[in-house]
């Protein structure tokens with residue numbers, strides 16, 4: 001439950017994670033504007049549905065210069081540009097046409113279907129795109145979830161976080177999307193490895209997790225796990241050990257965990273006052289992807305004013321996932337150099353990683 005988050009609001013918590021989660025968080029922020037029933041809806045909407053609810057606002061009457069539904073000539077000329085071209089401009093927005101028709105919760109396929117519906121209402125004869133054609137090789141998150149993960153995650157069998165139940169997913173995702181995906185790959189407790197579907201690739205699992213977090217606004221393509229253009233500053237690999245740093249404000253832990261709970265009493269209890277943070281290190285073996293839970297871990301936090309503090313990080317077990325943590329005082333806005341020393345059993349060497357951490 002603990003880690004990568006740094007402030008109190010759930011949104012800034014997830015924004016502290018990686019770019020994909022940030023993208024989801026932004027889509028989530030935008031989707032708050034949707035009506036509650038639109039948000040609750042898990043299934044893809046049909047083209048007609050989307051047009052009736054969203055696009056017709058302008059396209060029924062031709063408001064703001066929108067090509068009017070039923071204006072065969074206007075749509076024939078648009079249709080000549082093909083679905084891909086039209087979808088691109090509907091997603092991006094063009095002049096008075098807002099991106100996603102003003103509804104960021106719509107998926108690409110829903111936009112494609114809406115366009116197809118408007119074309120067909122205006123003399124065209126396009127066939128409605130189906131999800132399967134967009135992903136021949138890679139199965140989409142939604143399909144995987146529907147065929148497999150929903151068995152437990154639809155109703156929450158065995159305590160499984162439910163599809164679209166963001167309150168249940170956010171605390172898990174705070175540990176980082178990669179972390180949660182890995183945990184789904186490995187399985188734990190009643191959650192079977194790879195969700196019980198052994199042939200799923202890692203990136204398919206990733207897509208499924210993203211879909212379960214945000215079924216309505218989920219991106220249709222999920223970037224692969226490859227360390228892309230923006231590497232995660234809180235993740236390094238040293239000597240076959242993957243090291244993830246997470247920092248969370250003590251106040252937000254106090255708000256999150258009841259007095260007397262296991263989480264609230266670790267390391268002698270959550271410190272009072274401002275400026276205290278829980279520094280958490282998660283370790284994985286990069287070959288086996290297994291959680292490393294038998295290492296000795298120590299962290300040194302250098303504060304430009306208050307000097308340097310070194311503490312042993314204690315093993316914490318949250319959600320059956322083991323990691324290492326302790327509290328440090330880090331009240332300043334300047335970057336903190338956090339140096340982590342790790343000794344794995346059976347090795348004489350100490351691994352060292354250094355992070356530059358800055359509060360948002």
Ligand code: HEC
Pocket residue numbers: 050051054055056057058059063064065066067078085086087089090094095096097098100101102106111114115
């Ligand atoms: C707030 C009004 C508004 C809403 C809502 C709206 N549109 Fe539009 N749309 C426009 C306007 C205005 C244009 C004409 C833009 C231009 O070419 O100047 C347009 C143009 C388009 C085009 C042609 C784009 C191009 O490249 O020429 C497509 C396709 C389209 N809209 C699809 C949609 C879909 C799908 C929805 C619903 C999901 C939607 N629109 C909702 C106002 C709207």
Ligand code: HEC
Pocket residue numbers: 144145148149150151152153157158159160161172179180181183184188189190191192194195196197200205208209319320321
């Ligand atoms: C047999 C029931 C079952 C199936 C099928 C299943 N899950 Fe789960 N899943 C669970 C349960 C129960 C938990 C909660 C386990 C816990 O936190 O201890 C869970 C938790 C998770 C988590 C959170 C892990 C974490 O560390 O917080 C992820 C991610 C996840 N499942 C992904 C998937 C995906 C993806 C699929 C489909 C490919 C899937 N699950 C299929 C039962 C299932």
